[in-house]
Amino acid sequence: MSTRIAFLKGHGTENDFVIVPDPGNALDLTPAAVAALCDRRAGIGGDGVLHVVRSAAHPEAAEMADEAEWFMDYRNGDGSIAEMCGNGVRVFARYLQHAGHVAEGDLTIATRAGVRTVHIAKDGDVTVGMGSARLPEGDVTVSVGEHSWPARNVNMGNPHAVAFVADLAHAGRLLDPPPVSPADAYPDGVNVEFVVDRGPRHVAMRVHERGSGETRSCGTGACAVAVAAARRDGADPAVTGTPATYTVDVPGGRLVITERPDGEIEMTGPAVIVAEGEIDAEWLENAPR
Numbered sequence: 357m358s359t360r361i362a363f364l365k366g367h368g369t370e371n372d373f374v375i376v377p378d379p380g381n382a383l384d385l386t387p388a389a390v391a392a393l394c395d396r397r398a399g400i401g402g403d404g405v406l407h408v409v410r411s412a413a414h415p416e417a418a419e420m421a422d423e424a425e426w427f428m429d430y431r432n433g434d435g436s437i438a439e440m441c442g443n444g445v446r447v448f449a450r451y452l453q454h455a456g457h458v459a460e461g462d463l464t465i466a467t468r469a470g471v472r473t474v475h476i477a478k479d480g481d482v483t484v485g486m487g488s489a490r491l492p493e494g495d496v497t498v499s500v501g502e503h504s505w506p507a508r509n510v511n512m513g514n515p516h517a518v519a520f521v522a523d524l525a526h527a528g529r530l531l532d533p534p535p536v537s538p539a540d541a542y543p544d545g546v547n548v549e550f551v552v553d554r555g556p557r558h559v560a561m562r563v564h565e566r567g568s569g570e571t572r573s574c575g576t577g578a579c580a581v582a583v584a585a586a587r588r589d590g591a592d593p594a595v596t597g598t599p600a601t602y603t604v605d606v607p608g609g610r611l612v613i614t615e616r617p618d619g620e621i622e623m624t625g626p627a628v629i630v631a632e633g634e635i636d637a638e639w640l641e642n643a644p645r
Contacts, residue, residue: 359637363393364451365400366629368443368482370572370608374402375451375629381413387435392643393635394433400635403571404441405431406448417466424466426452432567440469440513442575442623446482449474450627469513482627486512486576488619489583492541498548499535500528507536507548508584512621515546516580520588524552527562530570549577551585559585560605572608579621582613593617 361383364375374393376383385407394402407429411417417427428448430441445465452458452465453476460476473485490511498507498519503526505519517536521527527534527550534548545566551559561581563574582602586592591600593615601614611625 360634361637361640362632363400363635364454364629364632365402366406366447366450366627367608368446368573368575368627369606369611369625371441371443371574371606372402372572373404373406373444373447374400375406375408375447377408377451377455379408379410379413381409383407385429385431386643387431388643389640390431390435391433392640403433403565403568404438404444406444406451407431408448408451411466416468420466420471423471424464426457427466430467432565433569434567436567437468438514438567440467440576442484442486442512442577442579443573443625443627444575445472445474445484446575446623446625446627447629449476449482449484450629454629467513480626481624483622483624484575486579486621486623489580489615489621491583491587494538494541496541497537498550499537500526508580508587509541510580510583512576512579512583514576515542515544516549516577517542517546518549518551518580518584520551520553520584522552524550524560524562526550527564530562530564532569533564533566547574547577547580549574549581551581554603554605557585557589557591557601558603558605562607573606573611575611575623575625578604578606578611579613579623583615583621586615594619 411421411427507517507519
């Protein structure tokens with residue numbers, strides 16, 4: 357009889373994930389296996405995989421075990437490894453609550469971008485302390501077809517290029533990565549956000565996530581967008597001494613991003629577990645390579 361592997365499905369503003377609980381880090385989740393899980397026709401379907409591991413059991417997280425019991429071993433939909441996923445952290449926290457590992461209130465989660473603080477509210481929203489943004493110097497340009505725009509280089513533990521445009525339709529289909537120059541600005545690839553204004557401190561965005569294509573939402577991308585908008589609007593909290601809060605609409609819903617004068621960024625939004633079941637281990641092992 358084949359071994360069964362437990363999984364769950366969840367989403368944060370429709371950025372969806374296959375959740376694979378593996379506290380002891382016993383599973384060999386190869387890139388091919390991850391891509392098979394995320395396949396929307398032949399697999400379960402998702403923008404990425406949340407591999408749930410105790411920090412002490414994972415070599416990349418062991419040094420964070422004293423600060424955070426659980427490590428979010430996040431993988432993009434194509435099987436590649438990512439440093440951070442903001443929506444993923446919220447769904448990861450919701451899973452820990454669903455499984456009885458944590459309760460409402462505060463907790464910490466280890467990621468490849470460092471330890472993140474999380475608050476699970478009674479109303480169901482989850483707030484994540486996303487750390488601070490880095491703004492690498494140098495001009496960056498994003499292109500789609502005959503259009504091109506200057507972009508802000510923002511690093512949220514993973515890289516982003518934020519372009520303000522007149523119409524979100526100008527981003528095109530976003531099936532393939534939009535060209536970004538200079539090429540050496542992002543040696544490991546980049547998430548590209550296209551942004552329009554909706555009102556005072558209210559923007560909307562579309563995003564191409566490296567390794568996943570266009571997604572319905574991107575938490576780190578929403579943070580990068582809020583940071584870029586604050587700098588554009590002359591609302592840098594480090595200069596004004598006042599927190600800057602932006603509402604960021606994504607195709608899958610709405611996120612609220614606050615940057616504080618000390619640089620800390622908080623992201624608040626929903627996180628939902630929608631299903632759980634079992635995977636045939638033999639199927640996963642035989643995933644096309």
